[in-house]
Each structure stands twice: as C-alpha cells, then as structure tokens.
Amino acid sequence: MIFNCDEKSICKYSCFLRNGLLLDTSVLMIYFLGEYDYKNNTNYLKQWTNDGIPYSELDYQSLKRFIDRASFSKLYITPHIFHEFYKHAQKILKENLDPFFKNSMEKLIRINEENVDKNDILAHKYFDKLEIGEHSLYILKESIHSAILTDDERKTIPLFCEDKKLLLIPIREAIKFTLNS
Secondary structure (H helix, E strand, C coil): CECCCCCCCCCCHHHHHHEEEECCCHHHHHHHHHHHHHHHHHHHHHCCEEEEEECHHHHHHHHHHHHHHHHHEEECCHHHHHHHHHHHCCCCCHHHHHHHHHHHHHHHHHHHHHCCCCHHHHHHHCCCCCCHHHHHHHHHHHHHHCEECCCCCCHHHHHHHHCCEEEEHHHHHHHHHHCCC
C-alpha cells in the first residue's frame, strides 16, 4: 500500500505506524545533512539528489516535522542502511565528516538498528531487483510490521504497491503531507 498525502490524518495507517518507522538511506541523508546545515550554516543537503533534483532546506524541515509529529514509537535502520549512509556522507562531507558525526551522534544512537541475515537477503524473491539496503528493510518489515519511508519509488512502488502488509511512504508524499497539514 502507498501512503496518500491527501489524507487529512494518518490514523488510517496506524496499524503500520504504531510499531515504528523503517528509514531508508535517503531519509537519513536528508534528516542529518539538513540538521547539520541548519546548525552550521552549510549547504551539504543540496548535494543529495533524487533523479538529479536536489533536496532543500524546506524538504529537511518538512521531513523532520513528519517524523517528529507522527510520534513513531521507534525508528529503525539496518547495518546495511547505516553503511550506505556512512559511505554517502563520506563522499559529500569529506573533511567535515568527523564534525558531522559528532553533531549527529546523539540522534543516531537513538535510532534502533536491527540485523538482517545475508542468507535471508540472498533468498528474497526480489534479490535481482533491489539493492542490499532495500532488501534489508523489506525483510525487517516482515518481523516488525512497520512502514518504510523511502525515495526509491521507481523500484519499490511497482514491486510492493499491492502488498497490503506493507506501507510505503515516499519521501515526497511525506513532505507534501506535512506542507498540507
């Protein structure tokens, strides 16, 4: 199922949201680069793009409000997602990587990390269609029954839009929802 930003309330999705929210790599990049830019008067977030379109401070503020206002019981990532996040941050921040992680440490520590076994990833029915980080989230959602906040719409929506056990929240839909409410 796909999150609809035109809904007036997210109560319709409460069965997915009450257990927490699984965060894809882009969510971490927008959230933490945006936070770092805000606190340090830098412009790293504009280097993070989706289909060549850079994310903005408004995207960061809206995504932050979506996550904060929904009061998810827990936020989750996997080691695979954290690895992708670290590698992308390394490329963007270069010599400012250490200050970035010092600035982000407290919030990163509060995000729950759940391991996903490589054998489960190898056996996943969409192994040839998804990246490792995406696989880890989809496998994790089976045990946690949560929603996934992502910007990988081109790959994930065609594969999972009919899955009634999954709520996909595209980042742009979460941003629109926040701007409309």
